[in-house]
Structure formats: C-alpha cells, structure tokens
Amino acid sequence: MVTIYDIAKATGFSPPSVSKALNGTGGLSAESREIILKTAVEMGYTPNMTARALSTSRSNLIGVIYEDYYMLMGFKHPLFSEILNSFRTVIENGGYDLLFLSRTLGERKMTYSDHCRFRNVDGVLILNPVPGDHEIFRLVDTGIPCVSANEPIAGISTVITENISGAKEGMDYLMRLGHRKIACISGPLLKTAPAAMERLIGYRESLAENGIEYDENLVEESRFWHAQAGYEAAVRLLSRTTGFTAIFAGNDTLANGIKLALEDNGIYIPHDVSLIGFDGDDNGAFMTPALTTMRQDSALIGAKAAEILIRRLSGHLEVETVRIPATLLERGSCRPLL
Amino acid sequence: MVTIYDIAKATGFSPPSVSKALNGTGGLSAESREIILKTAVEMGYTPNMTARALSTSRSNLIGVIYEDYYMLMGFKHPLFSEILNSFRTVIENGGYDLLFLSRTLGERKMTYSDHCRFRNVDGVLILNPVPGDHEIFRLVDTGIPCVSANEPIAGISTVITENISGAKEGMDYLMRLGHRKIACISGPLLKTAPAAMERLIGYRESLAENGIEYDENLVEESRFWHAQAGYEAAVRLLSRTTGFTAIFAGNDTLANGIKLALEDNGIYIPHDVSLIGFDGDDNGAFMTPALTTMRQDSALIGAKAAEILIRRLSGHLEVETVRIPATLLERGSCRPLL
C-alpha cells in the first residue's frame, strides 16, 4: 500500500505538501503540484479514507435508516427501494458512501446515534423508520445533519409526496368518469405516518368540491398496508354496503387485495366497479386489468433528499419541506360510467 | 466525545489497559477490567471505529457490488433485493456494516478494488455485477475475501440456486399434468450469467427423461429478462407455431410478458395454455391467475453467503459452491390436460 510518505520520498517533498497537492488545498506552486500528482498516479496511490476521517472527523459516510416495519419487505419494498436507488446515485456522485444504520453491533444493542458516532457518519437519511420510534427524535436532537423522505419530522428537512392534492386528483379523475358513489379504503390512519390521513383528506376535499356529502359508510380503514389487509378491509366494506361504483384505495398493494375480495364476491373490475390506487408500484402493471393509480415520483424524492442533505453538509442550514406532486397513471382499472 | 484517554484519566489506568478491558484482550485483573467497563458505561463511551480501523487495518465493513445491469431496477429487483435483505441481517449480527461499492468517487473514476482500499473494506459480496465485467476478476485477484451470490466466479465461494434440477422439477410438474408439447422461452443465454442456460438444460433433461424429442421450434431465447422481452419472444414463438399446451418461462417477469402476448392473440391462461415461471417474485401473486413458478430461496441464499463470508474472514480458506434447491410454488396458471 502506497502512502503519502512514499510519494514524499519519491518526489523530495514533505508529506504535508503531498497532502496539499492531493487535496488542492493550501499554497503550492503549480509545478510542484503537478510533479506530486503525476507521481501519485504512477505509484498507484489510493487515499486512505480511514486515516483522513480520523484526522478531519469527516467520513463522507451517509447513514441510512431503513427498517420497513410495515411491509416487512426490506429492500423489496416497491416505493422505498426506488427512493433509495436515486438517493444512492446522487449521494455517490457527491462523493459519499452509504452505510445502513442498525440498532445492534454484533450482539450488543446500540442506538442509531451510537452507530453514527461509532462510524463517524456525516449525515443521515431517515427513509423507513419504525413509526413513532423515539430514537429517531433522539438522533435528530444530537444535531447530526438529517433529511427525511416521505415522513415529516420536526426540525429537519423533508421530501414528501403531495398526498392531499394527489388523492384529490385521483378522485377528480373518477368524478370526471362520472362516478359519484366512491368508496375509500384507506391505509392505517396514524399520526406518526400521516400519508393515509393526508390521502383521506384529499378524498374528502374532492367530495366537497363536487358537492357530494361525505358518507362514513363508504370509508374503511385497513390495519396494515399489505394486500391481505386490503382484502380484509374490502370484506368489511362489502358487509355494510355495495352501493358504490368506484373505490379509492390508500395504496397499490391494498388495491390488489381489494380487487381479490371483490372478485371473490363476483364483482369485477372495471366492469362492475372502478378501482384506483396510489403509489405506481410495478406490481400494478402485472394485474389484469393493470391498475390505474396516482404515481409517486420516488426517483425525484430520493434525488431531492440527497441534494438537500449534501447542501446541508456544506453548511446550508435552512430547514425546508419539499412536496412532490403525484401524477395520474391511467391504466385499465377505471371505466367511465354511462 | 469521550475517548479511552478520558476513561484512563477517570480510573487511573493507562490507555492500553482501558483498551484491553474494552476488547477483552491481554491479561488484566478481573477487578481492573470491571472498574474500567463500569466507568466506560457511566461516561457513555462509544468506541471510535475509524481509529480502531486505522490501527488494526480491519474496518468491519463489507463491500457490496450491486449494479443490476439487466433489470435496471436497482433495489427494487425482486430477487436480489431479497438476497440482500437476509445478507444484511446475518452480516450485521456478525458485527459488520454494509457499504456499497461503486466505480466513482465524486467525479473521479475508481475501480472496485480502489474503493475497497479507500474504505479499508474487509470483504465483499458480489451480488449483482455487470455480466462479464473484468473488474470483478481483478478485484478477486487482489485476494480480498469475496463471496458471490447466484453467479459462479472462479476462485471464490458461491451460493446459487439449483437451476438445472429446479427447471427439471417445474417441467416434471407440467408432465404430471399431462402436458407433452411444452414450449420454452428462456432468458438470455450468456456464459457469464449462466442461469438461463442451466434452466434450459433442465428443460431438456425433463424432455429426455420423459421420452419426448427436443423440438427447437418450441424454444425461443429472449433478449433481456424483463417483461417486454418476454412479450417479444412470445410473439416470435407464436409466429412459428401454436402447437403447444404449456410454456416454461425463464423467469417470472418474462412470464408476465408472455401472458400478455398470448392474451393479445386470444390465448388465455390456464384455459388454453399453462404457464410456469421461475423465481417466485411477489409480482406473480398479483397476476390473474396467480403465476405458478419455481421459487428460489433468496433468503437462504443471502444468509448462506453471509455465513460463508464471515467464516472466510475468520480464516476459513476453503472455497465452496453451495447449491440451493428451488421449490414448486403452485398457484393458478397451470391446469391438468384432460
């Protein structure tokens, strides 16, 4: 392994001068720098980030909190994995590496903030925490630069989908197709993970604007976000009423479960009932008919989060909440009412 | 930030003694150790891995090569993401953290092996490389401990699905249902990523064992692994012949494209043609009918790969190839022939 001492010896300069040449810092004559850089390349020098991190206390490491408590799919999660993809691309272009934060180190328990100190992490992306986890707040309180994706957290910047207007837009689409009796099967209505609540607000706003009275008989809350929960919620809805021509689902996975429940009751999509989802999962394209849905721009969310965090790390302290619009992805699960 | 010097000062011991107590190394009286450990807890000490890594040249960092050149889904990839999930769990339990290896550092190009040196990575999981990438071989040649998942690489341990017998088992299932004219739409037949070839071998073995002649008219190679490629391959197949009652697909995503192509030609599954996939993607459960498939045990693959790498890092040098069986996942896309 070649070090700056080797380069110093080879060129006759001192280690600090080699360091300055390599980093482009400090005053150094252009020729000196050129000689040093050339020699470094010739000798196949690779900087040792561990040493640099120890002396500068900057690691260029970004911690990621990715737990996926609700879907238990981990990296398979259709939405968060996509956010992570684009986050990774942008953050790597910025010269940072990703490191997953966990609460254990071998057998030992540790906190996120322990892990950050342990690895000297520069900043954190809070992507997929356990909802309501107090450790997140404690981490934020340590003052380490954090950014959150798709979940608002007090005191730090957040990038999140325009859930309210997105849901409203999906409802407006159903309205344009002539639907008036529209059921809603929402995700779990938690304050700590407000997407479901926000989408329900959008549902109600659209009803109100279209002069339709809110009917709580048509609204059902699912217990989780997965397909099975959607199925069960749809069964509960159907046990009360079938007086609807369309269903607005809290997300795509729920929508799939809902579709199966309807089919088990002889109700077919889109012939008997129209169905719209939220997210734009790839899964929806595999359904027959393919699922019409409000697509979240996960790639943009991840990229924005990375940009904000990089800016934050270079001293930009302003806290901001960026809302990303959802867009209608028309496929085959909604039909116009005659 | 509290260091071992602070603990040394507080307890009256020397820094080396504190280090020994913390690491459980070297001779130290039980009482001394106890005092030191207790003080460490009281003072809220967290070890600084950067410093430790610099002095021991072990980072407890595992590099991951995850490129996904063929599906371009990144972490959304249904198979590799699942392998990564279980790998992450086991590797973290072993006291290691994950770090993604890339070929760029900010604007600078770098090799995987540069990145490993840069971060002082202890070992590498080769999960999802660009097929045929020479850099992989160069990395392996550096002697850094590597393990590969789902792709055999000379000189290092590999964990990989039993593609041949898995494919054969899927075919045998179709045979048991009475099918004799079975088409095959394989994935890209590359030597550098042999899954498709192995599954085709299984297809042929089953034919042979059942006394059926191989008919190349019934076999079509798709250009990629995604649904669109499956669609196109199915169109090519249909332009030649419709004389088959079942299709064996190279993977689940292809199967979905194949299904759409058949439907566009008025051929329905499973009524007119039975269809079996390979992988066990969640997507298959969203199809109507749900896709029958040979399920790869991704969770086991990832866990095994992590165990092997951990053993390798503790000095176990033996190179092994572990084959994991695929299992039949019966859903609704195959029907018995009367």
Place this chain on the structure above:
DNA sequence: CTGAAAGCGCTTACAG
C-alpha cells in the same frame, strides 16, 4: 498484571 513508546496514514495550524 500494568504502562511507556511507537505507530496506523492523514491533516492542520504554525513558522519560515
């Protein structure tokens, strides 16, 4: 059982 010394590879003031 315990500690003084040196070192891991780099950077940061500081002095010239």
Place this chain on the structure above:
DNA sequence: CTGAAAGCGCTTACAG
C-alpha cells in the same frame, strides 16, 4: 511556496 511538529483515537509489541 514549503516543511517540522503535533494530533486525530486507538492498538500492538515490548518491558517491567
């Protein structure tokens, strides 16, 4: 413009 000194927090021989 250039370099000698000290330090980042830890561990590893080595000596007592």
